[in-house]
Amino acid sequence: MTPFKVQVPQDAIDDLKARLDRVRWPDREIVGDKSQGVQLGTARRLIDHWQHRHDWRRFEERINRYPQFHMEIDGLEIHFLHVRSPHAGALPVILTHGWPGSVIEFLDVIGPLTDPVAHGGNAADAFDVVIPSIPGYGFSQRPTDAEWNAERTARAWGALMQRLGCEHWVAQGGDWGSLITHRLAQLRPDGLAAAHVNLPLVMPTVDPTDPTQEERRALASMAKFQSDGGAYANLQGTRPQTLGYGLADSPVAQAAWMFEKIDAWSGNDGSDEPALGFDTILDDISLYWFTNTGTSSARYYWEVFRTGFGGYSAGRIDLPMGATIFPGEFYRAPRVWAEQNWANLFYWNEADRGGHFAAWEQPKIFVEEVRSAFRQFR
Structure with a gap:
């Protein structure tokens, strides 16, 4: 058992900031809600906060x-x-x-x-x-x-x-x-x-x-997840390596990929502000970025799914x-x-x-x- 402390090298933090300086943004979504994914305005605010206000050393x-x-x-x-x-x-x-x-x-x-x-x-x-x-x-x-x-x-x-x-x-x-x-x-x-x-x-x-009302609700939630919210799991469970090139090379891709689910699953009431707040979410996203575990964490889905877990x-x-x-x-x-x-x-x-x-x-x-x-x- 070896004692461990989180100590990210400064050059890794500098590299992150440099990559965030060079982001190329996609077009704005063509709908007025989150149905196409993380909205461009939200993504811009998230990345701006990461670049200018988030303090990784505070988290360490x-x-x-x-x-x-x-x-x-x-x-x-x-x-x-x-x-x-x-x-x-x-x-x-x-x-x-x-x-x-x-x-x-x-x-x-x-x-x-x-x-x-x-x-x-x-x-x-x-x-x-x-x-x-x-x-x-x-x-x-x-x-x-x-x-x-x-x-x-x-x-x-x-x-x-x-x-x-x-x-x-x-x-x-x-x-x-x-x-x-x-x-x-x-x-x-x-x-x-x-x-x-x-x-x-x-x-x-x-x-x-x-089925009771409670059972109908559970069955409906399963159907909704499979039809609307489960694409990330299907991709991570079948082609994690292909996905991983973007997650490993682009902090913006890593951030958007994770932020969508954190925001959607954390009791957000439709607000533009995430329930957990940008700082704590970025602590988590940064942890994945600095350890380069976007691909390996996605691969866990592939491991589990191929064993037959439904x-x-x-x-x-x-x-x-x-x-x-x-x-x-x-x-x-x-x-x-x-x-x-x-x-x-x-x-x-x-x-x-x-x-x-x-x-x-x-x-x-x-x-x-x-x-x-x-x-x-x-």
Whole structure:
């Protein structure tokens, strides 16, 4: 286990600024809404903010406050944050991000989870927090061979927790982190007691002949995603290398490709201003840019899709599973579908606000959900 700090060379930052100086813009969209993608006016404001106001060094200082490490697992250097609680008996939890997110999603929840007393909570709810970067994302090494899919990542997470000395632990995730957490629950590595997700990947085991309103809503959201919002996944899942030339060479291409989904999935109410704000979004985009992981992160879709994962159903799970449904999530599975797939559903709640990036958007709600879900497993 090797200590790690984020330290981007100044010449890499200068190169980014120089590339942003030379951007060639496309024509303006020919519609008055976002139906053709990121609007030109929004893209110009995003890039102007990146070039003139965003401060990467400020972000480095922020993330470097937390202990970070590299550990070789299954031939790959895995980056992770490991923040221990000051309270005795803290429950270890591994938190897993997705795309186009990163470990950045969880920075605002580290303090309340590890030191609840300092944030108005109870010491009995304390966690030791482990936050790894998915292989090929951010500061984890980029795979050079195939098969780094969700199941292999889950096996690596199990090895990571074992090497950290965690004998009794829990797991949480959203987006790809949700699929990885589902796979962890199916693999049941030593010490894993329960899991919680904010994107339950469940489908009815039998087609509902008379679907409820909730089931109709879920089916409609799947159809909308496949027809209108899923082109990015199809491209990353089939031709990530071709896409990668633009992502690796053009920071504007990288920024627009990621911004569209961050903006759409983070509870934006139609405003021109992103719900998460330009600065925090650009922290995330910059992380991908400086590590050149646009292509390798896209390739994760290819890895997962070629193993037959359908996108909505991860299969049966016997380990205790819990979930929180956030209203802005693009796919909200009904509880009855989870009951059909999860033999031990121990927690289910619907939050009153928040979207796809639960911890990033609504850290207070996320923290309370994690505390409530895992309280019985201490």
